[in-house]
Amino acid sequence: MPGLSETERAGCAEILMFMPKSSLLSLCDTVTNKLIAVENITEATETILSFTKNAEELLRRKKVHRELIFKYLAKKGLMMPPSSEKHQLVKRTLELWSRGGVDTPGQAVVDESLQGETNGTRQRLSRETASDSSDMTAEVGFDPLVLGQQFCQWFFQLLNSQNLSLGQQPQDWGPQHFWPDVKLRLLSRAGSAQMDEFLGAELVSLRLLALTREERLFLSPNLEPQGLRALASPHGLVLVAVAGTIHRDAACLGIFEQIFGLIRSPLEDNTWKIKFINLKIRGQDAVGETELAAPALSYNASELQLLCS
Incomplete structure (x- = not known):
């Protein structure tokens, strides 16, 4: 045998x-x-x-x-x-x-089909997909969707690593990934609807951290075409919208839709930092089985374009 x-x-x-x-x-x-x-x-x-x-x-x-x-x-x-x-x-x-992937417990392994950034605090595009220009729509080879995939891969790995029940080594989470005036709008629908807003890098960082560390949630983004969209404005803002499911241990609790506004910081090696986040969470009782199996974005292109303008 x-x-x-x-x-x-x-x-x-x-x-x-x-x-x-x-x-x-x-x-x-x-x-x-x-x-x-x-x-x-x-x-x-x-x-x-x-x-x-x-x-x-x-x-x-x-x-x-x-x-x-x-x-x-x-x-x-x-x-x-x-x-x-x-x-x-x-x-x-x-x-x-x-590939011997379990020989180093706690080390994140990145899916090669969505190879993203793994150096903790950086969400830097490769040299082939971005330059130092502030007008991103004019950059040769710049693809907002590539940035969106890389960013989501990086962001959700970083956030989920704070969930201690997964047994991972927590990565470098903190306010350094956000602009000082970042704004988070959190809409949750589990029975009744509740809207909360948080302003500032410290408060936004702590509220998102509480989702995984205190509430022990795991957010799984759907990086397939129906679950991910990205747009770029001529003024430097990149909009990344993603849908996914929310889990606690082996239970699926519902779905989420999250919109990020990203702006590159030329003073910090052209890293991308988060300017705003709109996060909508719906509990399992508020969604159907089809939505739960393959969550898709409900925002249409016009709605996203308005946010990007």
Whole structure:
């Protein structure tokens, strides 16, 4: 029997840690055909790993739910679309392990198809996609959508790393990523609607931090075409709009739509900083199953253009 590599064994063990004790013991009975009795979680985990022929076999077990694999990939910093099916998550996990992705616990692994910025405080475009000009629409090769993908990859990895329940090393979150006069408008609809506004880099930074650190939320952006749009004005403002799902542990709580206004700071190595954020959150009882499976932006192009003007 080939068995698991060290990388696969470590990864499978992490996924099994997310399972309730009853499910873990039941899975152990399935894997061993009830021939081995175990008394605790540690014994069950070790037995499952020892009797598993290969990683794909274990991941495809019915008791290893899609949500567990999704949570594992999120913990590793891999932002998969919330509508991903289990076989897609399994494939992505196996690809990660083939690169030895669990050999450095807590290190974020970036999806190569959306390679973004990972140096903490910087959201800098590559030299091929931006120059030092303040008129972004005139820049050769500048694509607002590329910036939007890179920014969202960076921002949500950074924010989600503050959720201690994911077991990640928190990255460098703080007011330094915002303009001093940044404004946050937060509209939440869970039963009744509530609108709050926050002004200033310190307050906005702390309110967003509370979503993940205190409320233990995980925001998963939908970076597919229906969930992401970006516009650029001739005055230096880039508008990035994204939709996604909100999770706590293995539960999906609802969806969000978030609009960012970004302006580049020429005094700080041309890094991009956040000028304003409009965040709309809807609880699961306020959305349908279709919306929850693949959240899409409800804003049309004209509405976004008005914000960008």
